[in-house]
Amino acid sequence: MKRVAILDDYLRLALKMADWSALDGLCRLDAIDHSLQTVDEAAEALAPYHVLCHLRERMPMPRALIERLPNLQCMIITGKSHRTLDTAAATEQGIVLSHVTPAGPGNGATAEIAWGLILSAARHIPLEDGHMHRGGWQHTAGMMLEGRTLGLLGLGRIGQRMARIGQAFGMRVIAWSANLTAEAAAAHGVQRVEKEELFRQADVVSIHLVLSERTHHLVGRAELALMKPEAILVNTSRGPIVDEAALVDALARRQIGGAGLDVYDVEPLPDRHPLRELDNAVLTPHLGYATRETLPAFYASMAAGVLAYLKGQPIGVSNPETLASPRQKLA
Template identity: 50%
Template sequence: MRIAVLDDYLRVSQQVADWSSIAARAEIVVFDEPLGTQERAAAALADFDILCTLRERMPISRMLIGQLPRLKYILVTGKRFDQIDAEAAAERGIAVSNTRVDGRGGGAVAELVWGLMLSLARNIPREDRLMRHGEWQHAMGTTLKGKRLGILGLGGLGQQIARGGAFFGMDVVAWSQNLTPEKAEAGGARYVSREALFAESDFITIHVAWSERTTGLVGAPELALMKPSAFLINTARGPIIDEQALVATLRARSIAGAALDVYWQEPLAADHPLRSLDNVVLTPHLGYFTRDMLQVYYGDAVLAIEAFLDGKPIDVVNGVKRR
């Protein structure tokens, strides 16, 4: 039995969880770089029985599943499994499981949101870089208190951000496709229209789930509504923003700046235009990437793989109960 631990770029999976019980029963191979194309993935994974993903870093499509003759089990770390064709796996009798949801996940992302927001407001990354070259003060900062914070999506994570906004003395407003004034008030925000959220907010942070309906939800029309002094933060998913429209907006300096943790294609290409802009703060999908969360994900992965090896898979999401 061979197990592929996918997209573990820093090889942390074996550090934060004890895999010894599995290593005694199967061969574990860690892939520390993206496999890229479906063809490369098919060639690299053809001899594996179990795939263990790190969140949604790697899509496992119907085509790829069809090219993996030994595949018996897919374990997804985290709640969401949108990138896995669970139906195609079920047709082959391949069980797909996910791991439990842990409250520290939302906390980790919320903390990063505030780090990014403060980085934008106080020019922290740029001033740090310039200080290292002997420079001293290049721009005035922006105070959060009294500013309007627009939250796009007021679920559990959005509500955490709303509470933080209240702490900083911000005027917190929210909009999403299913939000009502009553739900907004219960979540710690004031409901506004989509147009008002973009046109009147000083900071906008995105917390809707990525789906077909939310792909491109923030496009050129929405960006055009934003104030020249406004900032945009995205720690949700890259495709929620029209990336080309955002690059054009930042180049034209039609908004003050953006902070991004997620992108249409990850890892972000070395020559991507976002890397050359001085009014954007970039982080490499760090939202969930803390030791605390990785201990939860990989610790649960060990338990799930053990259960599968025992013939009793747990937390199966596609109805396949036996191997």
């Protein structure tokens, strides 16, 4: 019988939030509720499994790991891409990559967590909350958003939602991306500016871009140096879009006002990471899509993907040449 693992089920909700009963009798299903931190640890834990279910890009799958999983035949991936998975290595090994699309809420979850981080950083909510719980009172004076400038790196679906909310706060909204035109921005009541000017003008910079070679470390020391001393940087997209070392340095030196981060270079964030020591960094553990509304859709799409593969009709296959590979004939 095939063995199937659901990866990174930190909240232990995967088996509760979706109906997996269609798989009864077809496979043995396990949920792994912790992060596998090293290649050695992951190789040992995952060696027995034929199918791995990935929740977005939580767990990296480098070549060094893929080549140590002799039983692996298929990976179910929620979403159209998995940028920390070595697709060439998987294809060489004959492993089917099946991408499933959750049928659930749109982009509201990410925009909401971004605004939570903006408000938390602007009004120092976590810091003051900590003081209150320890018996203290007021320690800071926060920044109002009304009349301030919101700078959006990216004006796609999430960026557009961010713009509408910013406008509701009474903010001026500017935006930049490599392909954004002035006309497209104006259609959403947004002014298109050059990247450097966005960092100079914005009181809040919020990132809503896809991680790629072009956007890797798009925000570095030069961009941070352009920001106002009280400005806030928010990242709910992907960690490596920001040069993390440069950001830590800017925050430690109080070069900028603060940061709100939901994504990091390494996830989960290491226990002794310097970001954890900074009181002007508001940190959340990649909660962007982890809501009671979105997770059931993700897990339901996983279940459907596993069932389709076990029935010999995998869906959303990005490397169809693997369907006839010798590995697919493993028991």
